[in-house]
Amino acid sequence: xxxxxxxxxxxxxxxxxxxxxxxxxxxxxxxxxxxxxxxxxxxxxxxxxxxxxxxxxxxxxxxxxxxxxxxxxxxxxxxxxxxxxxxxxxxxxxxxxxxxxxxxxxxxxxxxxxxxxxxxxxxxxxxxxxxxxxxxxxxxxxxxxxxxxxxxxxxxxxxxxxxxxxxxxxxxxxxxxxxxxxxxxxxxxxxxxxxxxxxxxxxxxxxxxxxxxxxxxxxxxxxxxxxxxxx
Amino acid sequence: xxxxxxxxxxxxxxxxxxxxxxxxxxxxxxxxxxxxxxxxxxxxxxxxxxxxxxxxxxxxxxxxxxxxxxxxxxxxxxxxxxxxxxxxxxxxxxxxxxxxxxxxxxxxxxxxxxxxxxxxxxxxxxxxxxxxxxxxxxxxxxxxxxxxxxxxxxxxxxxxxxxxxxxxxxxxxxxxxxxxxxxxxxxxxxxxxxxxxxxxxxxxxxxxxxxxxxxxxxxxxxxxxxxxxxxxxxxxxxxxxxxxxxxxxxxxxxxxxxxxxxxxxxxxxxxxxxxxxxxxxxxxxxxxxxxxxxxxxxxxxxxxxxxxxxxxxxxxxxxxxxxxxxxxxxxxxxxxxxxxxxxxxxxxxxxxxxxxxxxxxxxxxxxxxxxxxxxxxxxxxxxxxxxxxxxxxxxxxxxxxxxxxxxxxxxxx
Numbered sequence: 001x002x003x004x005x006x007x008x009x010x011x012x013x014x015x016x017x018x019x020x021x022x023x024x025x026x027x028x029x030x031x032x033x034x035x036x037x038x039x040x041x042x043x044x045x046x047x048x049x050x051x052x053x054x055x056x057x058x059x060x061x062x063x064x065x066x067x068x069x070x071x072x073x074x075x076x077x078x079x080x081x082x083x084x085x086x087x088x089x090x091x092x093x094x095x096x097x098x099x100x101x102x103x104x105x106x107x108x109x110x111x112x113x114x115x116x117x118x119x120x121x122x123x124x125x126x127x128x129x130x131x132x133x134x135x136x137x138x139x140x141x142x143x144x145x146x147x148x149x150x151x152x153x154x155x156x157x158x159x160x161x162x163x164x165x166x167x168x169x170x171x172x173x174x175x176x177x178x179x180x181x182x183x184x185x186x187x188x189x190x191x192x193x194x195x196x197x198x199x200x201x202x203x204x205x206x207x208x209x210x211x212x213x214x215x216x217x218x219x220x221x222x223x224x225x226x227x228x229x230x231x
Numbered sequence: 232x233x234x235x236x237x238x239x240x241x242x243x244x245x246x247x248x249x250x251x252x253x254x255x256x257x258x259x260x261x262x263x264x265x266x267x268x269x270x271x272x273x274x275x276x277x278x279x280x281x282x283x284x285x286x287x288x289x290x291x292x293x294x295x296x297x298x299x300x301x302x303x304x305x306x307x308x309x310x311x312x313x314x315x316x317x318x319x320x321x322x323x324x325x326x327x328x329x330x331x332x333x334x335x336x337x338x339x340x341x342x343x344x345x346x347x348x349x350x351x352x353x354x355x356x357x358x359x360x361x362x363x364x365x366x367x368x369x370x371x372x373x374x375x376x377x378x379x380x381x382x383x384x385x386x387x388x389x390x391x392x393x394x395x396x397x398x399x400x401x402x403x404x405x406x407x408x409x410x411x412x413x414x415x416x417x418x419x420x421x422x423x424x425x426x427x428x429x430x431x432x433x434x435x436x437x438x439x440x441x442x443x444x445x446x447x448x449x450x451x452x453x454x455x456x457x458x459x460x461x462x463x464x465x466x467x468x469x470x471x472x473x474x475x476x477x478x479x480x481x482x483x484x485x486x487x488x489x490x491x492x493x494x495x496x497x498x499x500x501x502x503x504x505x506x507x508x509x510x511x512x513x514x515x516x517x518x519x520x521x522x523x524x525x526x527x528x529x530x531x532x533x534x535x536x537x538x539x540x541x542x543x544x545x546x547x548x549x550x551x552x553x554x555x556x557x558x559x560x561x562x563x564x565x566x567x568x569x570x571x572x573x574x575x576x577x578x579x580x581x582x583x584x585x586x587x588x589x590x591x592x593x594x595x596x597x598x599x600x601x602x603x604x605x606x607x608x609x610x611x612x613x614x615x616x617x618x619x620x621x622x623x624x625x626x627x628x629x630x631x632x633x634x635x636x637x638x639x640x641x642x643x644x
Contacts, residue, residue, distance in 0.1 A: 051638045054556075056555075056556055056636065056637040056638040056641070057636050057637070057638040057639075058636060076560070076561055077560050077561070077562075080555065080558055080559060080560040080561070081558065081560075083555070083556060083557065083558045083637070084557065084558020084559075085558070089556050089557065091556075091641075095549075095552075095553045095556070095641065096553075097550055097553055097554075098247075099243065099244055099247030099248060099550075100243065100247070104243070108554070108557055108559075109557040109558050111236050111240075112554075112557065112558045112559045112560070112563060113558065114233075156557065160558075
């Protein structure tokens, strides 16, 4: 078992009138090598769930065990290491650093990991070639289209060879053709052994996943194959 | 992440945000340059004052002493008495001026300086061989008058630089004979110039220094032909240092009291040092005032830096969120931003110091006609303060944002 989530809550403004239960008692386990799509309407809590699974946020209550280690209560430093080595993120808004070019953006997680210069260059180029962006490595995000930016963001996510890749609406801002291309890359990575967690509200995209988790009002309402979930 | 990486990252960030970096640097440059120039200005003023007092002679005791006709010869008594004070006193000279009316014309060949030509007419002093020493005149050409010439009443003279120029222009005056009234005087020497060309009509220090250059010294024994043979009643005693000045005043006052009271007359003993002390006090006040203005400029510069840093805080918060999401430790982020702020402030500081030095040189040339160099202590202090300000304000948003959960930092719009 790669990830195990037990009775997880994320509550904003707890105890106040404006209390919001973004996650309201979630249990979920994900195995190594799975391709899981988490679907739900906007505001259903799917992004919150991914943020907690990706150690970008902390739960209010509950336990999260990642690769045998309980993540809840880890130090800021340990969490940074997990984000760096275990997880690659792909965001809807790409989240590239505007001041850096494609190469430098992809290089960043390797720098934080302390990879030496020679190996770093090799891995950056490898990742950029993988997404077909090697020839644009000197371009800044502002000089690239959305699809190109997202491919650079994928390169950044895979440059460290993380076992888990989390993608939050990775195709949300892209046209369908570019979106399909991004999806192909993710499936390719999955075939090579990466665990993929994909968040989307697009059923067509979700239906390409082997396992689909439907979330609604902070609770998991369905979990299974495409047929089982009813897509 | 090691330091080399952090430095590279900071440099990249500065280069990528040229506008922001330049504005931040500008704050530091202005603050630093203002501090350096203003403080240097105050110091320049002090320096000018010091130079002025140096040229009129420091530790000078001015004595006025006269007795009724036929009384004791104050000149000789004072000279003899000062010889006994040789541990306090460096020299003594009569210091009276030719006070005839109309004033005798000073002529060389066809060139004449007459009493009503205000611009050039010299003050004619009657003094001893120690006149130059006591009044801080030094010989530029030829020689000073000698004790023997004073004693024997030889008609020789030494010219101030201003008078030499007015009478002789480019010709060497030494060895030529001028006439004062109808009496011929052999020029034996010329004094060094004290002033410099007046460029500013309100620069009273320069004007009075130039005035001092318009003089002629003749032996004090010339009172036999000028001032109706009246004995000199003005004297200058030059004390060794400011401590000796006080002591010498006490002694001389006591001595004069003794001889004047038995001879019917009056006297006074004063020193310029009191004026100098008062001027110093006024200067110190001004220095504090300028220092205050300088501190305010530094503060304004600092607030400018703070503003820029806070304005970009959202942009930076998002960047910090991204960096955290891909695995940056809090420490790495702080180090990067620290180095970035230090580099911006350091570069800005160097430009600020350069601007301050250039400004100081210009101010020095324009206001004091000298090469003014800012003091290293002030420069270092102002640099340290502005860099500290920049780092504090540059680091503050980073430190705050790095404490957020990555998702919160990423949410910043």
